[in-house]
Structure formats: C-alpha cells, structure tokens
Amino acid sequence: MGGVSRYRGPRLPRRRPVREASGPAPGVVVPRGVELATAWSWRLLVIGAALLALLFLVQYFSVVTYPLIISLLAAALLGPAVRRLDRLGVPHKLSALLVVVLGLGAIALLLVFVVSQILSGVEDLSTQVVDALDQVRTWLRDGPLGISDADLQSALTSLQESVSSTGGRFVGYATEFGTAVGHVVAGAFIVLFATYFFLADGPLIWTWAVRILPRDSRPRVDSSGWVAWRSLTQFVRATVVVAAVDAVGIVIVALILKVPFVVALGVLVFLGAFIPLVGATVSGFVAVLVALIAQGPIVALLMLGGVILVQQVEAHILQPFVMGRLVSVHPLGVIVAIGLGVLLAGVAGALVAVPFAAALNAVAQHLSSQTGVGEDPRHAAARDPAPPDPA
Template identity: 45%
Template sequence: MRGRLRRAYESGRVSARADRAGSGKPSGESDVASPSAPGPASSGAGAAPSPAAEPPFAPHPSIISQDDADVPHALRIAAAWSWRLIAIGIVAWALLRIIGTVRIVIIPLAIALLLSALLAPAVGWLLKARFPRSLATGVVLVGGLAAVVGTLTLVVNEFIDGLPQLSDKASQGVRQIQTWLKTGPLHVSDNQLNHYIDEVQTWISGNSRTVTTSALSATATLAEVLTGVVLVLFATFFFLRDGNKIWRFLVRLLPVAARWKVDDAGRASWATLGAYVRATVLVAFIDAVGIGIFLVIFHIPFAFPLAALVFLGAFIPIVGAALSGVVAVLVALVDSGPVTALIILGAVIAVQQVEGHVLQPLIMGRAVAIHPLAVIIGIAAAVILAGIAGAVVAVPLIAVLNTAVRRLAARTVPDTPPDAVVVASQAP
C-alpha cells in the first residue's frame, strides 16, 4: 500500500511540474521533494526510504502499453503491415478457392456480361422502335446466335473440304524432312529413323492410359461446356431484359450513404465494359480481314477458317492474335513452302504492329487504357485459374475493376440524393 501511495505521490509531482511549466512559473523553484514534506509515505516511525521514481512514460498515440514502447517504431510498423497483408492474402485465397469451386457458374456469367455489353446497343435500338422489351431481347439474342452458328458452319464445311489436300501436303512435307535428315548435315540413317519412330510408338503405347484419361476428361469438359452454353444463353437474355432492375436491387442492399458511390462506379464500369467489348470486336475484325487478304492472295488453304481463328484469338489481347497467326504461318509452310510462310509471317507481324500502335490507342482510347504488364500478368493468372475462358475475361475484368476503383476513390459530391440516383440508374 505504501508503494502505491508513493507512486501516486510521484505522479502528482510530475503533473504539478508540468502545470508550472505550462503556467510560466520560474524554473528556479525546487522540484525536489522536501525531506520534511508531509505525505502518506513519510508517516509512521521507522518508514523505509522509497525507491527512486521511474521516468515518466510519454507514449505515442498508437501505443497502449509500456511493452509496446520498448519495441522499435519501424518494427511495430512492419508487424502492423504484415498481419494486415496476411489477412488480405487469406481472404484472397478463400475467394479464389470459392471461384474455382463454382467456376462452371462464374465463367458463363462473366461471358454473359460480355455478350450483354456487346448486344445492349442493338436492344436499345429496337426499344426506340417501340418493340416490347422481351421481344427486342429475344430478336437480338436469336440473331446473334444465328450469326455465330452460321459462321461456325462455314468454317467447319471449308475445313472438311480442304482437309484431304492439306493432309497430302503435310505427308509430303514429312517426307521432305526425312530426306533432309538423310542427305543434310545430320546424315541420319534409315536405322536411326526407324529407331526414333519405334520409340515414339512405344511412348504412345505406354501412355495409352493417360490418353484414355485425357479422353474421359475431354468428355467431362464437353458436358461442362454444354452446361455453360445453356447458362450463358439464359443469363444473357435476362441481363439484357432485366439488367436495370437487377442492378437497382443490388444497390438497394447497400447502406444509403454508399448507394450513390456504388451506383456511379457501376455505371462507369458498365460503360467501360461496353467500350472494351465493341472496340475488341472491331479490332478483331480488322485483324482477321487483314490477315485473310494475304491468305487469299497467296492461295493458302483454309483462308476463311484461319481468318475466323484470328478473329476469335484477338479477344485475348497481345497474345491471342499472334498465336492464331502462327497457325496460319504453319499452314502456309506446309502448303506453299518456306518463302510464302515468311511472307505470311511478315503480314502477321505487320498487322500486329498496326493493331498495337494504331488501332488499340485510337479505338479503345483512355477509357480502357491498361498497362501491357498488367494485361500479361492478368492473362497468365487467368489461364492458370480458368484456362482459355479465363484468358478471355481477364482483361475486361481488369478494365472494369480499374474504372470501379478509380470512381470509388474519387472524392466527389453527388448531384442528387442517393435514393434518387438509385431510382434513375441506367446501369445493367
């Protein structure tokens, strides 16, 4: 008890000195406790001398105990960042696990959003022509589906018609390679060639189980693809017809103070997504036409299927059109030789340069401007997580998130109350 009283007394002395310093009292006044000063600690005969008082503790506002004060400031900051980053990483890992589990639903919904952004202007035109909303949505969806099915039918028919000729030329190319291996600088003998062929056959036989497993996996994937196609059609229809209602319902779930911010970010993100999809379609069409013209000029087989492949590949920025162009170069190599293949390669490179330096900046503009490094990282991560479908939706997802984060972080004041913004929302 005496020790506690002594500490309380010393604390009072420290407060008194601080008050005197604040009031401008002369510093010459003694701040040392007088031996004869009365106090609880000095009462009683034979009182032991009190221990020296500890230095006053003046903590930082973020420090809640003496133990925290003994830890260096830099270490405390590093620890605070560390546990917060760990928490964010755990949440991100959980979200990725959830997305991976239900990817058969999430990926079709993402593709449906892309198709809705592409077809929404056509639905708007029909609505201005006083079509009922359901009828306008059905007409646009059926028309788009018919265009896709018709294009795929033409591609498959042309591929079937030209496959025998290309197979013969491929066989000739293989024989030419065998002749070059024999007569060229490698001087490979017939026995060595037969040995290599036998090794390939042995490998195929030994991995037949793997091939069978891959076939079963392909069957399962085909079932998932069919399920995804049905889900895409239904989701696209309802996004086009009831997108505004769905969006207003989601916004009303939020607190009133946050509605106008989220509504503004959602509408801006939807505009970005629409601009991205329409610009990508236009750029892909120009790429396909440019490469297709060279294929027709040099009489390369499968000109239309290869142009369609370039069109589809352009939906994967930077790498998609280049990979599809490599397929065109290989077909030209098999069909017409190395000189024509080099010419087609030059055409593919030229089209890619025009796309990267003229079409992308001119058509897409600032609304969806994303750094190429972010595009490459996003595509790589999406391919690992969701395959080709992930690569297709990766870049538009990055563009939408970029716009949404910028709008949410902007410090603007709404022109109308949050409820009025929600009611008047035109976002999907």
C-alpha cells in the same frame, strides 16, 4: 593531556537519499508509424484472405461462374443493339430475345461455313501434309544432319512403343473428355440463358444486388457498378474492332498468297484477338503453318511478313487510338493482369483479366474523384452525383 589529532581526509558532502517516483512508471509508447503499419497490415491480411476465398469459390464453381462471366461480356457487346431496337418501339424483352437468337444464328452459320470449308479442303491438305513429311524425311537423310533411314525407323518404333505403353490411360482420358464435353454443353446453355436475362432484366438484377448491401454504402456501390459496366462495354467494343481489323488483314494476305482455309483462318484470328498479347501470336503462327504445308517455305515467309505487318498496325495504330482512348489501362498493367489471370485460371483467366483490370481501374478513378484526402467518406457520399447512363 592533549589528544593526538588524526587527519581523515577532506570532508565530502553528504548525499541526499534517492526518493522513489510518486506515481507508476509510464508505459511504453508505440511509434505512430508502427501503429499505422500494424493497422494496415491486419486489414490487408483480412482483405487478402477474403479475396483468396472468393477466387477459390469462383474456381470451384467454374462450371457456373465462367459462363456467367462470358454472359456479362456478351451482354456488354449486345447491349447497344437491344437499346436500338427499344428506340424503334420493340418491347424490351422481345428486343433482348431477338438479339440473342440472331447472334446465336450468326455464330451457327459461321461455324457451318468454316466446317464445310475445312471438310472440302482436308483431302488436298492431307496429300500436301504427306508430301511435306516426305520432304522433311529427305532433308533429314540427305541434309547436314545425315540421319539414316534405320535411325528414323528406330525413332518411329520407339514412338509407337511409348504410345502403346500409355494405351491403358486412354480410357481415363476418354472419361475426362466426356466430362469436359458435358461441362461445355451445360456452360453453353448457361451462357445462352444468362445473356438473355442480363439483356432483359440487367438493371433489375443489379438493383436487387445493391439492396443487399448496407444502406450507407448503396450510393457508392451503385455508381461504381455503372462506371464499371460502362468501362466493360467500351472494352468489348474496342476489342471487337481490333479483332475484326486483324482478321480482315490476315484474310487479305491469305487471299493474295492463295493460302487455303481463308475463312477459317480469319475466324481463328478474330477469336484469338480476344486473348491479349498471346492470342494474335498463336493464331498468326497457325496461319504461317498452314501456308508452309500448303504452299511451301517461300509463301510461308511471305505469310509471316503479312502477320507481322498486321500486328504492327494493331500495336501502333489500333491500340493507341482505339483501345487507348476507350480503356485507359497502362501496358504494364495489361501484362501484369494477364500474368495473374493465367496463374489463377489459365486461358479463361487471360480472357477476363484485362476487362476486369479496366473495370477496376475505372472504379478506382471514380471513387478517388469523389472523396478528398482525409475527408469522411460518409460526408462525401452525401453529395455523390446520380449514377451515370449505362449507354
């Protein structure tokens, strides 16, 4: 008997069994860009934390750190005078002492002269202030605002009540003022003695600071320090020139318009020029205000025109040819530095922000010129030139 054959469909090829990999599975490979970004990120975080700790210490010990910074600026300004006396044969420490004493005497004489001028004209100015207030009161009453005497008296009464309500705080304010005066006096003594020692033993102090660092980094740190000091010296010289020209210009305009307190205004403009962008504007506003009180609105407008003219000369002539040649910092860098300085330390931060930025820029250019792209810093440091002359 023949069996019945059944059709079971086409014959499919037999699948081979899947063999497992003989070795372990390969690990996940991190892309090179992510690895570099991670390495840079944690290093930048550590550097940022160190900078924040340093800023906190500077702010916490501001009674000492701020006078030391001012002493560095003063030493940068007075250093050429000390070296000139050295060349004349005067002993170095005696040269530093003479320069500090003469500088202190010049500042004291200038302050005495300014105070005497203010005291001699304060009586006339007070009378003019009263007359100006009467004119303002008349304008408020008869002018477009139409404020009556009753409204003015009510406003003055409210102001007196608000002042009386805060009278209990004056004791605290007086205590804070006394503490601030004590800090100022202590800071003045620190500035005086630190300036002398920076002038007399500056290279020795810097050599001691460099010797604390690791031996391999000493040549770079030493050369960078002298570059920063030379940049700081050039910045202070340029700032003094700009400030002197601003003060002389304002004094000439004030003399022509017969504005009182000419010398005091000149000193204020000179000191204000050390605060970039803001100081000249504030001191010029004070000069215009004095002209308004003493001579009236017409003279005040003329004084405003003179202030604007002096500032234009500074912005378009002095800054490019004096400051721009000696201190190569872009205006955007100046604005950013001042903003950061104000946020971190207020007015004191604005004073030191630009010289710090100039010194940092000079050090960065110096280090970048000594090391090629991808070069080992240790090999580059072996052929570093000698530190530049601090003069």
